[in-house]
Amino acid sequence: MTTPQPLPLKGKIALITGASRGIGAGLARELSTRGASLLLTYTSPSSDSLVTSLISTLPTPCRSIRVDLSHPSAPSTILRALDEWLGPDSKIHILVNNAAVEVVKGLGEIEIEDYEKVYNLNRFDPRGKNRVINIGSVGARCGMKNLGLYCSSKAALEGLTRCWAAELGGDGTTVNQVNPGPVATEMLENIPREIVDGQKARTPLEGRVGTVEEVSRIAGWLAGEESSWVTGQVLSASGGLEMY
Ligand SMILES: NC(=O)c1ccc[n+]([C@@H]2O[C@H](COP(=O)([O-])OP(=O)(O)OC[C@H]3O[C@@H](n4cnc5c(N)ncnc54)[C@H](OP(=O)(O)O)[C@@H]3O)[C@@H](O)[C@H]2O)c1
Numbered sequence: 001m002t003t004p005q006p007l008p009l010k011g012k013i014a015l016i017t018g019a020s021r022g023i024g025a026g027l028a029r030e031l032s033t034r035g036a037s038l039l040l041t042y043t044s045p046s047s048d049s050l051v052t053s054l055i056s057t058l059p060t061p062c063r064s065i066r067v068d069l070s071h072p073s074a075p076s077t078i079l080r081a082l083d084e085w086l087g088p089d090s091k092i093h094i095l096v097n098n099a100a101v102e103v104v105k106g107l108g109e110i111e112i113e114d115y116e117k118v119y120n121l122n123r124f125d126p127r128g129k130n131r132v133i134n135i136g137s138v139g140a141r142c143g144m145k146n147l148g149l150y151c152s153s154k155a156a157l158e159g160l161t162r163c164w165a166a167e168l169g170g171d172g173t174t175v176n177q178v179n180p181g182p183v184a185t186e187m188l189e190n191i192p193r194e195i196v197d198g199q200k201a202r203t204p205l206e207g208r209v210g211t212v213e214e215v216s217r218i219a220g221w222l223a224g225e226e227s228s229w230v231t232g233q234v235l236s237a238s239g240g241l242e243m244y
Pocket residue numbers: 017018019020021022023024041042043044045047067068069070097098099100101121135136137138179180181182183184185186187188
């Protein structure tokens with residue numbers, strides 16, 4: 001007889017942004033398997049069916065809301081969806097800021113619209129009381145050609161992670177960041193091949209890209225009780241690429 005697995009996140013509500021595919025979908029599977037109910041966000045109509053099919057496989061109650069997080073009204077739209085689902089007194093216990101975009105452009109080509117596209121999305125105001133997990137990138141701490149907007153937005157997210165940790169710690173809330181190295185998702189397809197090949201060559205663990213599950217498990221640990229004394233930290237989930 002198999003022993004039933006404990007559900008460390010049972011009774012918790014988690015909001016995961018950008019959960020239709022890639023790492024976000026992996027985060028949804030991980031937190032749901034650990035017992036959390038999920039509100040998942042995404043933005044493209046073409047991802048409607050992806051989210052519906054993801055939710056149909058998750059073991060806990062989950063809802064989704066399609067919203068463009070670069071728009072200032074997005075947080076209130078999400079909270080309205082939460083209220084409609086679970087009632088006006090419902091609270092978010094775990095906030096995973098995962099949605100992001102990248103723009104691959106050199107200094108001379110960057111337009112103000114590119115800046116707004118990256119910077120208006122790659123950060124988000126928290127309303128969590130328990131756990132905030134920001135998904136950054138190893139790019140926050142290394143130089144990569146033509147990725148200035150993306151990498152600097154992830155470096156800024158590290159700054160927010162530390163400041164939010166200082167601000168929100170009084171009630172036991174932790175704020176941490178996971179910085180993945182390359183992971184095989186649609187986002188990676190937009191990164192020049194030579195950059196990814198160079199990253200693989202410099203990855204001590206097996207010289208490969210990471211998996212969605214390898215990143216999601218770290219977030220799963222950060223979302224639970226075991227990580228209660230860890231805050232303001234950045235964990236590099238990269239097989240040793242960019243050690244810090
Ligand atoms: N993949 C990598 O190699 C890698 C490496 C380091 C860090 N990361 C980080 O990991 C996180 C997830 O990356 P990924 O590779 O899974 O990306 P992805 O496959 O491109 O998925 C991006 C997700 O963000 C959502 N999204 C995009 N623009 C949005 C907007 N304006 N408003 C709301 N949601 C939006 C997308 O929704 P739709 O499906 O509706 O478009 C999708 O769910 C990001 O923070 C990324 O920077 C990834």
